[in-house]
Amino acid sequence: MKSDSSFKESAAHSPRLTRHQQAVLDLLHQQTDALPAQELYSLLRQRQAIGLATVYRALETLKLRGLIKSRMGANGEAFYSLVVSDQHYLTCLQCGQSFPLDPCPVQELETHLQPSVPFKIYYHTLEFFGLCEPCVQSID
Ligand SMILES: [Zn+2]
Ligand SMILES: [Zn+2]
Structure with a gap:
């Protein structure tokens, strides 16, 4: 059986995130500014194979869990960042x-x-x- 202790340091890692959701969340942890989905997508693509639709789905799920938030920029584009x-x-x-x-x-x-x-x-x-x-x- 897996012990809980392996998850101790990861308060930010909520349970049951998919690999892609976790990757998006990890990336947002490293950003100082809120970023649009397109930009997050191109940053993720430098590290792994991931589709834009997957990025959008991951962002939506993370948002519904209260882990990240989006804000509309003046041009109507959504900017994503952690809920800090x-x-x-x-x-x-x-x-x-x-x-x-x-x-x-x-x-x-x-x-x-x-x-x-x-x-x-x-x-x-x-x-x-x-x-x-x-x-x-x-x-x-
Ligand atoms: Zn101005
Ligand atoms: Zn306030």
Whole structure:
């Protein structure tokens, strides 16, 4: 019988992930920025044979398990990253840059919301859209 101790260090490795799901998760662990699926796909392809459809399926499964999250960029493309902590952004509609907002402006809301709804909250995002300073200048 297999002992549990072999899994001790891997809190991030949730049970029953497929090899491909684990590969996608491992790759996201190594990223500092959120990446679109296409980019994750080309990074994975450098290491192993994997299809784009498989990458999309793995991303979807990981997302439903609360291990990763996706965020829409200004161009409508989804950017994937680990669920490490909640993130908050100011996103520029012109250049597409996102500027993190710290600290969390709505943590208290989540803390109060969780016990009052029949719903397991994994994380939240908060994003404001507009123009960054250089883009405001360039438009004037
Ligand atoms: Zn901008
Ligand atoms: Zn927050």
